[in-house]
Amino acid sequence: MAMIEVRGLTKRFGEVLAVDQLSFEVDRGTVVGFLGPNGAGKTTTLRALLGLVRPSDGAATFGGKAYAELAEPLRHVGAVLEASSFYPGRSARNHLRVQATAAGIDPARVEAVLDLVGLQGAARRQVGGFSLGMRQRLGIAAAMLGDPEVLILDEPANGLDPEGVRWLRGLVRGLAEEGRTVLVSSHILAEVAQTVDSVVIIDKGRLVVQSTLRELTAGANLEDVFFQLTAASSDKEGS
Amino acid sequence: MTRAVRTELLKLRTIRLPLGLLGTAAGLTALITTLGAARAGGSGHMAPPPLYTAAGQQDLFIRTTFGMLLAAVFGVTVASGEFRHGTATATYLATPNRTRVLIAKAVVAAGAGLLFGLVAAALTTGITLSFVAAKGYHVALAGGTIARFAAGAILGSGLLAAAGAGVGSLLRGQLSAIITVFVWGLVLEPLVGGLFDAVQPYLPVTTATTMAGSALGGGVSPLPFAVAAALVAGVAVLLAVVAGWTRVPNDVS
Numbered sequence: 001m002a003m004i005e006v007r008g009l010t011k012r013f014g015e016v017l018a019v020d021q022l023s024f025e026v027d028r029g030t031v032v033g034f035l036g037p038n039g040a041g042k043t044t045t046l047r048a049l050l051g052l053v054r055p056s057d058g059a060a061t062f063g064g065k066a067y068a069e070l071a072e073p074l075r076h077v078g079a080v081l082e083a084s085s086f087y088p089g090r091s092a093r094n095h096l097r098v099q100a101t102a103a104g105i106d107p108a109r110v111e112a113v114l115d116l117v118g119l120q121g122a123a124r125r126q127v128g129g130f131s132l133g134m135r136q137r138l139g140i141a142a143a144m145l146g147d148p149e150v151l152i153l154d155e156p157a158n159g160l161d162p163e164g165v166r167w168l169r170g171l172v173r174g175l176a177e178e179g180r181t182v183l184v185s186s187h188i189l190a191e192v193a194q195t196v197d198s199v200v201i202i203d204k205g206r207l208v209v210q211s212t213l214r215e216l217t218a219g220a221n222l223e224d225v226f227f228q229l230t231a232a233s234s235d236k237e238g239s
Numbered sequence: 240m241t242r243a244v245r246t247e248l249l250k251l252r253t254i255r256l257p258l259g260l261l262g263t264a265a266g267l268t269a270l271i272t273t274l275g276a277a278r279a280g281g282s283g284h285m286a287p288p289p290l291y292t293a294a295g296q297q298d299l300f301i302r303t304t305f306g307m308l309l310a311a312v313f314g315v316t317v318a319s320g321e322f323r324h325g326t327a328t329a330t331y332l333a334t335p336n337r338t339r340v341l342i343a344k345a346v347v348a349a350g351a352g353l354l355f356g357l358v359a360a361a362l363t364t365g366i367t368l369s370f371v372a373a374k375g376y377h378v379a380l381a382g383g384t385i386a387r388f389a390a391g392a393i394l395g396s397g398l399l400a401a402a403g404a405g406v407g408s409l410l411r412g413q414l415s416a417i418i419t420v421f422v423w424g425l426v427l428e429p430l431v432g433g434l435f436d437a438v439q440p441y442l443p444v445t446t447a448t449t450m451a452g453s454a455l456g457g458g459v460s461p462l463p464f465a466v467a468a469a470l471v472a473g474v475a476v477l478l479a480v481v482a483g484w485t486r487v488p489n490d491v492s
Contacts, residue, residue: 044492051335052328053490068335079332085325087254094253102246102333142329 001064003028003150003181004049008058011044011205018044020205021058026183031176033196033213034185037230041205042185043081046154050079062150074103078143079152080136088128092119092138095127099142113141118167132159140171151175153184157191169195193222203230243334243343247317251351256316261355264309268359269366272302276370290370293379299367300385301452303392306359308444310396311420313355314348314403318482319413327491337487345404345479352400356393360451364389384452391450391464398471399447405478409486432456440467443474 002025011019019041026032036042047053049060051067062070062077070076086095096110114120117137122130127138136159143151153172157165165188172195175182186192192199199216201208208229209216217225251257276299280289288295318341321327334340364385371378378385403420410416424444432439436457439445445453449461450468462470 047490047492050332052331053492054488070335073335074333081328082325085328087250087320087324087326089254089256090250091253094249098246098249098253099329099333101249102242102330104242 002026004060004062004183005064006045006049006058006060009045009048009055009060010057011041011048011053012056018205019048019055022202022205022207023058024200024207024210026181026200028181029176029179030197031172031182031184031195033192033199034183034202035189035192035199035226036185036202036208038187039204040202042202043154044205045202046079046081046152046183046185050077050081050152052081072104072146074099074105074146074148076146076148077150077152078146078148079154080139080143080156081152081154082139086127086130086135086138089126091124091126092130092134092141093123095138096142096145100145103146105145109145109147113144116144116171117141133161133164136160137164140168148180150181151183153182155185155187157186157188165191189223189226193217201226201229208232240339240343243339244346246334247343247347251317251347256320257313257351260309260313260316261358264306264355265358265362267305267309268303268362271305272299272363272366275299275302276366279370290374291376291379296367296371296379297388297452299370300363300380300388301392301448302363303356303359303388303396303451304448304453306355306362307392307396307399307447307451308420308424310352310355311399311403311406311424311444312417314345314352314400314405315407315416315420316413317344317348317351317400318404318407319411319416320407322411323413331491338483341404341408341479341483341487344408345401345475348404349397349401349475352403353393353397355400356396356451359396360389360392363392387464388452391447391452394468395447395450395471398468398475399444401475402443402471402478405475405482408482409478411486441470443471447471 004026006022006024009019009022022045034042044053048055067073093110097107100107100110114123117140119137119141122134136156157168160168172182196213198212200210275287279287279295287298290296321330330340331337406420407416410419428442428445432442432445436459439455439459440462446462446467450464455461
């Protein structure tokens, strides 16, 4: 069974069809890039997967179970969704303590993940004073609290400086080597090309292609292939 | 549920807003009680009765209303703060059972709301007794009566805070929810109660203040203490149930 399964997922926000009959699978222990232009429905899909938005139709599951059905979900799935989801007056350490308490995770993990993301020195500072890159690192720390086997990362490189991007690449590769499953959405195609095993490309809420990176690019540049595919998708839509 | 309650308590202990609101409630209560005590027996129709009378002392003992109202505002922030700062995403990722989160917030708001009433009651009682003693008067109210006013302020604050959590879950927009609480408590209820004397005992904020000793206009009798408490508790539960059915399951984006 696939670790992540999205089957016929559809989400409407009023008149807007954000995700349209989207289906794809992510196998255990793979790193998959989730790509698409702005407004393609990537974030909505990831939020549906995590039970934050209710699908209008279809389903998105982890090992056959909806996120809400997972016992101790943070121990199975870690997610980085947006860098602004922090109470600005709370310290980084206390943010993680709150998450650990809510998930029944050993408080010792708080210090471990602060070390992992390099925020130990800023742990007592209020998050409101953090740069975007520091918030991203804190988000990754929160996602890693439960030492999950699956990671959902929505634009995790946003706000990271070049050193941070390199650090993130190493982290994701390390997670893959440990056999974890990672679904990562990103606009930075060159970065994705260095990190993932396969890609899922969507446009206007629909699947354009799911393929291994090697088969998709066949030696070509991922960026060129991406633009060819999404342009073809738009042309098909228009005709 | 225990874990959800512990989490909500930790959230409150790791930010300054609750202490800020409690400090504001304490400051306002001390100010209006001290001003009332200083003006007691003075000229003008707004001046409290003389401090040597039971009416004059009761007027000061029951100046806990702002503390109770700020307890409701505190309850609003417990719930709506999650949406103002976008932390609802992290909360629901850790605890996907949103009903459990809602109940934990109402329980914690009620528990912490008791503190608002306790501080307000301690201040009005301490300030009133200090003025009475300083002027060489005797305490004109029975100890049991003073204790009942304090108990009413404490319990009423806890219940209003729980109701505030329901309002915050329903409206989500923190500013609009806080304005709603103030407009409801300071404008709508007095207006409706002024127009229709008979409904006064059934208006939730007014009812909570009668638990703390406030009298109703037009010679209307307040509800018995236990019935008043049950009514305010019922409103809090109703708000939470409506929020749980209508707003809490909504998409978090």
